[in-house]
Amino acid sequence: MLDRLQPQSPDALLALIKLYAADDRSDKIDLGVGVYRTNDGDTPVFAAIKQAEQKLVEEQDSKSYLGPEGDLGFVHALMPYIFGKDATKGGRIEGMQTPGGTGAVRLAVAVAKQAGVHTVHMGVPSWPNHAQILNDVDIAFTPFDHANADGTANVDAVLDVIRNAQDGDAVLLHGCCHNPTGIDYSNADWEAIAEALAGSAALPILDIAYQGLGHGMDEDAYGIRKVLDAVPEALIAYSCDKNFGMYRDRVGALYVMAQTSDQLPPVLSNLNALARASWSMPPDHGAAAVRLILRDSDMTQVWLDELETMRNRMREVRDALAKAGDVGSLDLRPLGQQNGLFSVLPLSKDQIQALRGDHGIYMAGSGRINIAGLHMGNIEKFIGALEAVTG
Numbered sequence: 277m278l279d280r281l282q283p284q285s286p287d288a289l290l291a292l293i294k295l296y297a298a299d300d301r302s303d304k305i306d307l308g309v310g311v312y313r314t315n316d317g318d319t320p321v322f323a324a325i326k327q328a329e330q331k332l333v334e335e336q337d338s339k340s341y342l343g344p345e346g347d348l349g350f351v352h353a354l355m356p357y358i359f360g361k362d363a364t365k366g367g368r369i370e371g372m373q374t375p376g377g378t379g380a381v382r383l384a385v386a387v388a389k390q391a392g393v394h395t396v397h398m399g400v401p402s403w404p405n406h407a408q409i410l411n412d413v414d415i416a417f418t419p420f421d422h423a424n425a426d427g428t429a430n431v432d433a434v435l436d437v438i439r440n441a442q443d444g445d446a447v448l449l450h451g452c453c454h455n456p457t458g459i460d461y462s463n464a465d466w467e468a469i470a471e472a473l474a475g476s477a478a479l480p481i482l483d484i485a486y487q488g489l490g491h492g493m494d495e496d497a498y499g500i501r502k503v504l505d506a507v508p509e510a511l512i513a514y515s516c517d518k519n520f521g522m523y524r525d526r527v528g529a530l531y532v533m534a535q536t537s538d539q540l541p542p543v544l545s546n547l548n549a550l551a552r553a554s555w556s557m558p559p560d561h562g563a564a565a566v567r568l569i570l571r572d573s574d575m576t577q578v579w580l581d582e583l584e585t586m587r588n589r590m591r592e593v594r595d596a597l598a599k600a601g602d603v604g605s606l607d608l609r610p611l612g613q614q615n616g617l618f619s620v621l622p623l624s625k626d627q628i629q630a631l632r633g634d635h636g637i638y639m640a641g642s643g644r645i646n647i648a649g650l651h652m653g654n655i656e657k658f659i660g661a662l663e664a665v666t667g
């Protein structure tokens with residue numbers, strides 16, 4: 277029977293990693309895979325995580341099962357960072373740990389479907405796995421344009437979708453540091469989105485996978501907090517894999533805000549059932565380490581300082597790109613206004629191929645670049661190569 281299966285296309289970014297590894301040019305540049313890199317091109321374990329892991333080795337006395345909701349100490353410790361001072365909104369928000377933000381998005385979409393959502397509206401381009409998850413959960417996906425040609429967010433498109441939504445519609449929004457475009461809604465845009473959602477039938481699904489990598493932990497939560505202040509209910513998918521550098525340890529959480537605290541338990545019981553049928557319970561280690569950090573003010577400060585260093589480095593790269601201004605046929609100025617790990621350059625397939633073949637610069641076929649793949653030592657080469665292939 278297994279011979280009936282058709283091969284699936286391989287993950288394009290994983291293929292790119294292999295090509296990059298096989299390239300023996302010493303000045304090659306990897307702008308493909310979506311992880312933070314230091315000036316030296318490394319993706320180190322955070323010092324705060326090392327401290328927490330050390331503490332775990334010394335203090336953890338059991339690895340017995342926890343349950344589908346995972347480490348609730350972790351889930352609750354994160355909440356003030358995400359939701360602000362009134363972190364439970366009077367007992368209306370509760371969450372559960374998930375295997376990464378991917379697990380959280382998957383659960384959000386699956387429980388939305390059980391609640392009667394049949395269509396998810398989403399700005400495109402988006403993280404490619406969004407569409408794959410929607411497809412796998414068998415829920416219709418209606419795209420709208422996320423960005424304007426000038427590198428700003430197309431707020432009219434999302435407002436239009438929200439205002440015309442019917443019962444059974446959901447809208448999936450990136451909380452900050454949009455993947456792949458880096459184009460976020462402004463605070464004024466979020467205010468308009470929140471107001472529109474307040475009078476809309478659409479269920480908000482908020483995906484926040486890069487909090488702290490844009491302008492700061494509170495600044496990056498402005499949009500989701502505005503929305504949650506305005507709407508009766510929402511699902512919030514969260515990832516700690518970037519802002520704690522835990523990628524392979526799969527640290528995430530899904531939160532639900534219900535209309536009343538009485539309505540939380542049935543939603544949570546559905547989430548528990550879905551989690552049990554999918555992964556039973558999430559991996560413990562990374563979430564336990566994050567819990568230890570967030571419960572210790574010294575370790576929290578170490579983590580926040582590391583996050584600030586990352587954020588400042590990426591801002592420095594963005595500023596340098598923006599300063600280059602017109603490069604060949606490209607205008608790099610908008611990159612200075614964008615946030616997080618990614619931006620998209622409007623390059624043709626041939627130009628992307630020439631950057632790889634002639635200059636050893638590797639990026640996704642969509643033109644998405646990982647800003648953290650650049651640093652003051654290779655940015656001039658990058659700008660020169662862009663000039664050469666687009667000029």
Ligand code: PMP
Nearest residue numbers: 376377378403455483485515517
């Ligand atoms: N949402 C978005 C928008 C993402 O970009 C990502 C990761 N690339 C995720 C969710 C999932 O993150 P994780 O690695 O924690 O599964």
